[in-house]
Amino acid sequence: MQLTILGCHSATPRANAHPTAQILDINGELMLIDCGEGTQVQLRKQKVKFSRLSHIFISHLHGDHYFGLIGLLSTFSLLSRTAELHIHAPKGLEEIIKLQLKASHAYTSYPLIFHTLASSKPEMILDNEKLTVETIPLDHRIYTNGFLFKAKAGDRKLLIDKVLDLNIDKAYYKSIVKGKDVETKDGELINNKDITEDPKPAPSYAFCSDTAFKPTIVPQITGVSLLYHESTFLEEQEHLCNKTKHSTAKQAGIIAQKAQVHKLILGHFSARYKDLSLFEKEAKVVFDHAENAETGKIFRYD
Amino acid sequence: MQLTILGCHSATPRANAHPTAQILDINGELMLIDCGEGTQVQLRKQKVKFSRLSHIFISHLHGDHYFGLIGLLSTFSLLSRTAELHIHAPKGLEEIIKLQLKASHAYTSYPLIFHTLASSKPEMILDNEKLTVETIPLDHRIYTNGFLFKAKAGDRKLLIDKVLDLNIDKAYYKSIVKGKDVETKDGELINNKDITEDPKPAPSYAFCSDTAFKPTIVPQITGVSLLYHESTFLEEQEHLCNKTKHSTAKQAGIIAQKAQVHKLILGHFSARYKDLSLFEKEAKVVFDHAENAETGKIFRYD
Structure with a gap:
């Protein structure tokens, strides 16, 4: 399993601060998680073979998590894609995308299949021979899901x-x-059982952004190989979390520690902070295996 | 008058090939013309004080000319803009933008005023004490306008x-x-007249993209200081212009020559060409004062 960070900053894109987007390569399937403005350029810069993308997961409809999607979908048409593409996203996105395709008189060259997310409870939204994907309902200003990816175990x-x-x-x-x-x-x-042994444990990945501190997600994500948890603020600005429904690095660390994950990845940093190393430092006080996301950084788990 | 090129490539954005967007600083007013994906990052890179923007002109609803707009409008809210912002664009854009604002439960912090363009004839769409702006109806696959900006002459x-x-x-x-x-x-x-002389001729700028070769625009743009005319293809690929409704560099040169403009700026280059100097070379055969647009290049006219 390999996770490539395409962007890990909150709100407005800047020259060296790209909004949320990640590529998960899991059991041979390539998945895109969130798609802020400029994601298609990041995919090219990171040399991702994005024709392999089969599923795109959008956590919520704040622009820094999806404004790059229409451009990517259009580019697939320009590249004459023919393979099916599945979009898992909250209600509203299908209408937004279709309105824009209609305005340009340019429909996609490939089947574009929307799966609308509306439940406030965890749902299994994908189950194929390679993996499962479940939603992780989060606590944000608008309807938001995280996603839990679990590779299926290989042969005995x-x-x-x-x-x-x-x-x-x-x-x-x-x-x-x-x-x-x-x-x-x-x-x-x-x-x-006398002539085989269990296969290696299959890797799993939990993506949790954007959300206020929500310890009720812990049972669902316990033991995952990698947890990405947003940390928009440092503890010093915890008072901003209530209104904005975001988390601090310390709160992300607490979730990781309670869920006994193998590694915590921090991201969705607010532009107010110059020294991002403070996030890692703050989370490490409660959970040692914490690491900052960075544009272009790759996290592997075998 | 100063024109800053933020992007001048057609179709898909790539690391060093940004889609159409330009900033026109004319008589102290700052105007944005087209707004492909990533424009807000280009505005920052080129150090444009974009809080000064008062009017945005969108030529047509192909993605490479407007996918960056919703992000820019959202950023203005994050920056707590309060000044009015006017969008001049074909029918359809207002619905697209408002649907996305609604989905994020985030309305703009400033009055956002849409002016819908629908006429197939030139229209005066702005007339204030500093300048006038007229549409230049173009010939493209979907409804498209160029724009003619004329500074008003100063005092005698x-x-x-x-x-x-x-x-x-x-x-x-x-x-x-x-x-x-x-x-x-x-x-x-x-x-x-015995105690004054005429003021310096006021500068003017004609933006013509995207369009097939359309000599009927010549009377409207005759004598402009700067003409930007799309040249998606070289003459060798002229056969592609019919279907795609684009122009060659030579055709752009012919328009410039017929309209006796002061300078022709070429852009909207197709990604198929590695050596863009061929565009300038081809146009110069018919019109000597031709120059390629480049990201970050500034064209001045006093």
């Missing part, structure tokens, strides 16, 4: 010495790693 | 030696430069 691992000892026909190997029991050449029934 | 120039010789009271100077006749202290009536 063959205990090759045992299989050879039992003289099991090679033709069965494919079904054995899928978990099936098998018969030896002598007709003895072998329990799958 | 006082012939100070003559005024002193005639012993005219200083109190009259202000009305003399406005063109009024005056009496000397001895009661003699002096014709204004």
